[in-house]
Amino acid sequence: MSDLMSKEFALDESPPTLRGRLLHKMWHLRMGVIGGLIILGLVVTAIFCPVLAPQDPYKQDITKRLKPPSWMEGGRPGHLLGTDHLGRDLLSRIMYGTRVSLTVGISAVLLQVLIGVGLGLLAGYYSSKIDSVISFFVNCMMGFPFILLAMSLVAVLGPSLQNIIIALGVTGWPVFTRVTRIETLRLREREFVLAATSLAFSTARILARHILPNLLPSILVLGTVEVARAIIQESLLSFLGLGIQPPTPSWGVMLAEGRNYMLLQWWFAAFPGVAIFLSALGINLLGDALRDLIDPHLRKS
Amino acid sequence: MKTYIIKRLIQSIGVCLVISMISFFLLFLNTDPALLLLPPEAEVKDIELFKKQMGLDRPLIVQYGDFLRKVVFHGDFGQSFVAKVPALQVIVERLPATIKLTVAVMIFVNLVSIPVGIIAAIRRYSLIDNVATFFALIGQAMPLYWFGIMLIIVFGVWLRWLPISGSDSLAHLVLPAVTLGSWILPVNMRLTRSGMLDVLNQDYIRTARAKGLTEKKVLIKHAFRNAAIPLITVLGMQIGLLLGGAVVTETVFAWPGMGRLAVDSIRMGDYPVVQAVVVIFAFFVIISNLVADVLAALIDPRIRLE
Numbered sequence: 001m002s003d004l005m006s007k008e009f010a011l012d013e014s015p016p017t018l019r020g021r022l023l024h025k026m027w028h029l030r031m032g033v034i035g036g037l038i039i040l041g042l043v044v045t046a047i048f049c050p051v052l053a054p055q056d057p058y059k060q061d062i063t064k065r066l067k068p069p070s071w072m073e074g075g076r077p078g079h080l081l082g083t084d085h086l087g088r089d090l091l092s093r094i095m096y097g098t099r100v101s102l103t104v105g106i107s108a109v110l111l112q113v114l115i116g117v118g119l120g121l122l123a124g125y126y127s128s129k130i131d132s133v134i135s136f137f138v139n140c141m142m143g144f145p146f147i148l149l150a151m152s153l154v155a156v157l158g159p160s161l162q163n164i165i166i167a168l169g170v171t172g173w174p175v176f177t178r179v180t181r182i183e184t185l186r187l188r189e190r191e192f193v194l195a196a197t198s199l200a201f202s203t204a205r206i207l208a209r210h211i212l213p214n215l216l217p218s219i220l221v222l223g224t225v226e227v228a229r230a231i232i233q234e235s236l237l238s239f240l241g242l243g244i245q246p247p248t249p250s251w252g253v254m255l256a257e258g259r260n261y262m263l264l265q266w267w268f269a270a271f272p273g274v275a276i277f278l279s280a281l282g283i284n285l286l287g288d289a290l291r292d293l294i295d296p297h298l299r300k301s
Numbered sequence: 302m303k304t305y306i307i308k309r310l311i312q313s314i315g316v317c318l319v320i321s322m323i324s325f326f327l328l329f330l331n332t333d334p335a336l337l338l339l340p341p342e343a344e345v346k347d348i349e350l351f352k353k354q355m356g357l358d359r360p361l362i363v364q365y366g367d368f369l370r371k372v373v374f375h376g377d378f379g380q381s382f383v384a385k386v387p388a389l390q391v392i393v394e395r396l397p398a399t400i401k402l403t404v405a406v407m408i409f410v411n412l413v414s415i416p417v418g419i420i421a422a423i424r425r426y427s428l429i430d431n432v433a434t435f436f437a438l439i440g441q442a443m444p445l446y447w448f449g450i451m452l453i454i455v456f457g458v459w460l461r462w463l464p465i466s467g468s469d470s471l472a473h474l475v476l477p478a479v480t481l482g483s484w485i486l487p488v489n490m491r492l493t494r495s496g497m498l499d500v501l502n503q504d505y506i507r508t509a510r511a512k513g514l515t516e517k518k519v520l521i522k523h524a525f526r527n528a529a530i531p532l533i534t535v536l537g538m539q540i541g542l543l544l545g546g547a548v549v550t551e552t553v554f555a556w557p558g559m560g561r562l563a564v565d566s567i568r569m570g571d572y573p574v575v576q577a578v579v580v581i582f583a584f585f586v587i588i589s590n591l592v593a594d595v596l597a598a599l600i601d602p603r604i605r606l607e
Binding site for chain 1: 315316319323327438445446450544545570575578582583590
């Protein structure tokens with residue numbers, strides 16, 4: 001999905017006039033700044049939520065269950081976004097939820113990068129049998145219904161934070177392999193790599209010191225967008241009951257709980273989703289701006 | 302053309318084999334299947350006997366060969382632990398609902414994305430183009446299942462316009478199809494737009510205009526037909542995405558299709574059904590990719606000669 005998406009957005013051509021181009025650039029920059037601010041907010045919340053959260057996210061109070069947001073009729077002061085089915089403060093739980101989302105999002109993508117970039121380097125550098133084998137395997141992974149594989153993996157390994165990271169990591173890497181492989185193929189023919197080869201540097205050194213640094217911008221851009229995807233996927237696994245288990249505050253778990261009350265207490269399902277949406281949006285905005293700024297050949301204008 | 306199809310066919314069979322292998326070995330990753338099948342109070346002696354009877358004591362690779370043979374020649378994925386009938390039968394019963402949903406999504410998506418994409422290409426950087434770009438950005442960040450729940454709350458609960466679960470009538474189809482469709486809609490819209498933009502600068506479009514054809518004819522007969530080629534390939538790839546998305550959508554809307562079956566089976570540890578669903582899903586994905594590639598190669602000879 002994001003593969004198609006990023007390709008599509010990357011092909012976005014610049015407007016024909018100078019004024020148009022400047023506006024276009026400004027728009028991207030401004031959006032990038034907004035994205036950056038959202039992410040900063042997320043990180044600060046994740047680190048300081050014990051201080052920032054208005055309530056204890058685990059404290060139940062059955063007398064205050066399913067109260068609407070405080071600005072609505074029947075809302076309680078101190079529960080800005082209302083309470084859940086056990087009387088816990090929704091806002092505090094959403095704030096603690098950033099911890100799970102960011103941990104899973106970042107760790108899973110790091111794992112994907114480790115596997116994907118490694119294989120992509122090999123496939124691109126030795127374009128022969130190794131390339132065919134790796135490319136074939138990438139095709140297989142692409143043919144696999146991703147979400148089913150991740151779900152089955154979590155089901156077999158057992159639902160825990162660590163296993164979710166593993167499941168998302170070992171299923172999501174092919175995108176990185178594709179990008180790394182193509183870029184490596186291109187770089188391999190460049191003069192500085194030929195020079196390094198003729199100096200009889202070891203393959204490992206050429207890959208690590210000469211090719212990899214040139215790949216970093218693309219990997220960074222793709223990695224940013226993939227973090228958003230991993231966050232959505234973690235919440236999905238948790239929503240389906242195959243991820244983080246209650247009572248740990250995770251946005252997916254909260255959405256699953258809130259879904260049971262959606263007929264009357266809309267806020268319970270709505271706000272955790274807003275949190276997921278805003279995080280993914282912020283990360284995507286930053287990713288788009290990064291691509292515009294640091295990765296000229298993805299921009300193709 | 303023949304060599305191209307044969308090459309792609311062999312590749313596809315290879316992918317099918319690897320996927321069947323992954324789905325088979327998944328079961329052995331952490332659990333002993335005998336323990337899943339037997340009641341927890343079974344004694345060690347009984348477990349050994351059971352393993353011998355079921356052939357679970359043989360080397361894994363032999364067991365896989367056996368599994369593959371049964372699947373390929375008899376369509377036999379084993380008995381469902383839960384339903385106590387062949388796993389394939391469980392799936393076949395759920396298949397029509399998923400196909401219905403997928404077809405509805407395809408119709409909805411193309412009805413919206415193609416006209417909007419064409420308009421966005423003709424009126425570049427106009428309001429409609431920018432609005433379309435904006436929605437594409439929003440759509441990319443929106444969790445599918447949350448969007449479904451919000452649609453239920455707004456259109457099912459507040460406005461009471463549409464039913465929120467079940468699959469009896471056409472009205473039941475609207476919310477699930479819009480939810481699932483919203484997932485790929487932005488991509489198709491952007492693809493139509495960029496495809497049209499590529500084509501509109503070509504000489505033959507200028508020629509068509511110069512010979513005095515109506516703008517409508519130029520756009521539809523000359524421009525869109527050529528812009529549609531990348532769209533066909535993507536539509537083929539999207540069948541796979543849609544099946545994955547169906548897992549989520551069907552769960553949210555209690556739609557009785559294969560996706561919900563997959564979630565339920567994974568949750569209940571009904572491994573024969575899980576294996577069957579994974580293999581059949583993958584089969585659909587591979588077939589639709591293959592058909593899309595062959596179609597694209599038929600339309601555009603440059604692809605098959607590459």
